[in-house]
Amino acid sequence: MAIIGNPKYQDRIQHHLAKYETKRSAVMPLLYLVQEEYGWVNQQGIEEVAGILDLDPTQVKSIAGFYTMYSEKPKGKYWLQVCTDLPCALRGADEFHAWLKDELGVEEGGTTDDGLFTVEHVMCLAACDKAPMLQCNFHYVENLGQEKMRDLLAQWREEAAQPAKG
Amino acid sequence: MHILLRGREIDNIDQLEVYEKHGGFAGLKKSLAMTAAEVIDEMKASGLRGRGGAGFPTGVKWSFIPQHEPLKYVTVNADESETGTFKDREIMEKNPYQLIEGSLICAYAIQAKAVYIYLRGEFWDIGAQLDDCIEQLRQKGYVGENIMGSGYDCEVYTHLGAGAYICGEESALLNSLEGYLGQPRVRPPFPAQKGGGLYKEATVVNNVETLANCPFIMREGAEAFKAIGTEQSAGNKVYCVSGHVKKPGNYELPMNTTFRELLYDQAGGPLYDDRAFKAMLPSGGSGPIVPLTDDVLDTPMSYEHCANIGTIIGSASIIVMDESVDMTWVASKVTKFFEHESCGKCTPCREGTYWLDKVIDRILDGRGTPDDVKRIADVAENMQGTTLCALGDFAANPIIHTIKHFPDDFAQHVGAASAGGD
Numbered sequence A: 001m002a003i004i005g006n007p008k009y010q011d012r013i014q015h016h017l018a019k020y021e022t023k024r025s026a027v028m029p030l031l032y033l034v035q036e037e038y039g040w041v042n043q044q045g046i047e048e049v050a051g052i053l054d055l056d057p058t059q060v061k062s063i064a065g066f067y068t069m070y071s072e073k074p075k076g077k078y079w080l081q082v083c084t085d086l087p088c089a090l091r092g093a094d095e096f097h098a099w100l101k102d103e104l105g106v107e108e109g110g111t112t113d114d115g116l117f118t119v120e121h122v123m124c125l126a127a128c129d130k131a132p133m134l135q136c137n138f139h140y141v142e143n144l145g146q147e148k149m150r151d152l153l154a155q156w157r158e159e160a161a162q163p164a165k166g
Numbered sequence B: 001m002h003i004l005l006r007g008r009e010i011d012n013i014d015q016l017e018v019y020e021k022h023g024g025f026a027g028l029k030k031s032l033a034m035t036a037a038e039v040i041d042e043m044k045a046s047g048l049r050g051r052g053g054a055g056f057p058t059g060v061k062w063s064f065i066p067q068h069e070p071l072k073y074v075t076v077n078a079d080e081s082e083t084g085t086f087k088d089r090e091i092m093e094k095n096p097y098q099l100i101e102g103s104l105i106c107a108y109a110i111q112a113k114a115v116y117i118y119l120r121g122e123f124w125d126i127g128a129q130l131d132d133c134i135e136q137l138r139q140k141g142y143v144g145e146n147i148m149g150s151g152y153d154c155e156v157y158t159h160l161g162a163g164a165y166i167c168g169e170e171s172a173l174l175n176s177l178e179g180y181l182g183q184p185r186v187r188p189p190f191p192a193q194k195g196g197g198l199y200k201e202a203t204v205v206n207n208v209e210t211l212a213n214c215p216f217i218m219r220e221g222a223e224a225f226k227a228i229g230t231e232q233s234a235g236n237k238v239y240c241v242s243g244h245v246k247k248p249g250n251y252e253l254p255m256n257t258t259f260r261e262l263l264y265d266q267a268g269g270p271l272y273d274d275r276a277f278k279a280m281l282p283s284g285g286s287g288p289i290v291p292l293t294d295d296v297l298d299t300p301m302s303y304e305h306c307a308n309i310g311t312i313i314g315s316a317s318i319i320v321m322d323e324s325v326d327m328t329w330v331a332s333k334v335t336k337f338f339e340h341e342s343c344g345k346c347t348p349c350r351e352g353t354y355w356l357d358k359v360i361d362r363i364l365d366g367r368g369t370p371d372d373v374k375r376i377a378d379v380a381e382n383m384q385g386t387t388l389c390a391l392g393d394f395a396a397n398p399i400i401h402t403i404k405h406f407p408d409d410f411a412q413h414v415g416a417a418s419a420g421g422d
Helices: A008-019 A023-038 A045-052 A056-065 A093-103 A146-161 B014-019 B026-034 B036-047 B058-063 B085-092 B096-110 B121-139 B168-176 B206-221 B222-226 B259-265 B304-307 B325-343 B347-364 B370-384 B389-404 B407-420
Strands: A078-083 A117-122 A134-136 A138-143 B071-076 B114-119 B155-160 B203-206 B236-244 B249-254 B276-286 B317-323
Touching: A008 A023, A023 A056, A023 B155, A045 B155, A078 A093, A093 A117, A093 A146, A138 B121, A146 B071, B014 B096, B014 B121, B026 B096, B036 B058, B036 B096, B036 B206, B036 B222, B058 B096, B058 B203, B058 B370, B071 B096, B071 B168, B071 B206, B085 B096, B085 B121, B085 B206, B085 B236, B085 B325, B096 B114, B096 B121, B096 B155, B096 B206, B096 B389, B114 B121, B114 B168, B121 B155, B121 B168, B168 B203, B203 B206, B206 B222, B236 B259, B249 B259, B259 B276, B259 B317, B276 B389, B325 B389, B325 B407, B347 B370, B347 B389, B347 B407, B370 B389, B370 B407, B389 B407
Parallel strands: A078 A117, B071 B114, B071 B203, B114 B155, B236 B317
Antiparallel strands: A078 A134, A134 A138, B236 B249, B276 B317
16 A cells, blocks of 8 residues: 555644644654554655655655664564663663563564564663563553563464454 | 642543643633733743753743744653653653643743644654643643633644654754754754744743643742742752662652652662662763762752752753662663764764774773773763764763772773783
8 A cells, every 4th residue: 555545644644744834844753654554664655755745755764764763674563672771771671681582582673583573672761660661563561571571472472363453 | 749740649630620620721821811921920930940951940941032023832842762761751641731731831921833742752652642632622722722712822733753862952853843854953043043943933942841840830829839949949850760779760859859868768778778879870871970978868959959969960860770780881881872872963972972882892891901991081071062962961971970980890891801911
């Protein structure tokens, strides 16, 4: 599909175009729509955003490349971003991050063979009192330990095995 | 008493009816009945200083906005990305209407056309929550045209960042909001000036916690606010405590509270009973580290008292480390943060953080020399004052101050190398 002409996105595109003084300001929210549609920020999406905003695709690509939350390659269905910054590390986050990679059999930034999980470490996520923690697809998962994490992985695997809804 | 973290005292204050029942929008209503200049005077009289880190007097900042300019903006800095900071998140999650009310008070005081709340992208769910709040407020006449029947119009919007610490720097934030790379601008012109703010219009950029104080100040009066805290640091502050304490979390306390009260009475003391506190970073990764001596523990957590002990209270993200922690490792961790987050615009910061990281890794690996310790101190000193924004200075702090206070922690690594090397 595409984001242009896709009924799923039209209201949101219009909302973002309306809320700023310039079209260009909508580049960040529109890149999130691209990521939602394609699972990552691909060239097609970049060209669509450039078309909507009257920008050069290179300008859009530079924005996508500057920010870490726009993924420049496909990720697993569950994108796990573990905070290993100082406050979390003081509460065992480095060990937790190493264990999680081991548990899933992936290197830093790698994705499991079944395409389900990508593991990365990230900088402070504003959850320092709830370490170790991670964000799964930008949602907070906090106060983690190995047991809780194993349960969550099992839950996500089960969820992924269900036939897609609607 | 909580002024900010009221979600802890009042159930469901994140619901509009509950917020209204507990004095919600009384501060805005009172403001709308005053002139804009009177609101600014009230803010000045309160002594409120910016809670994002710099501590600049809020009312004074607002008064810099040229009233005759037809187009002005308020931008809320909700990019909360400083290592160890998680206060704005709790304010927005648990007491969102108070932030929006505070933003509207600021907007009215400078006669802004719109408010943009710039959230770090990871606050994805909070962005959706605030969008819902704004929609409800629009339906009830608190946002949009003719706010509360006053004839004043103002829109409120959210904008999500996408993972860049630098966007918490106000001029980088404005660039990001305009759809450019989130890199700092050359100043002047400053954001408050025509040509320097959002879309080149005069703009106030204030932190979430700063604005969330405004409804209380306008509702209860500047004197009530000024009565809390110290002479130069009025009001409560939300202190974020993390690291080696028993009860990490947010604590809202008057600004004359001492570190001892916070770390022992509130946060429960050292995480492990057999390990003493060694040091703290009172302002996240960016402020100078200090040893946790008795003198430091008995210092009030105000702007002026923290300056006396050679550090800053900043955003009050207090990272506590016990005696098991190697300060070389701390310097490495914080340097990796800044190396990752340097936006790449200014050479001293871009190259400096890169080389600091490389050399500290070498020291930690046992391949460093005593000269390497001098080298990183020298690199860090050369970064200070040479960049467009404060990030270059911030990145120098963990090196300079860990070496200054904990030279033995570095010596143990390079001593081993020099003994075994050539």
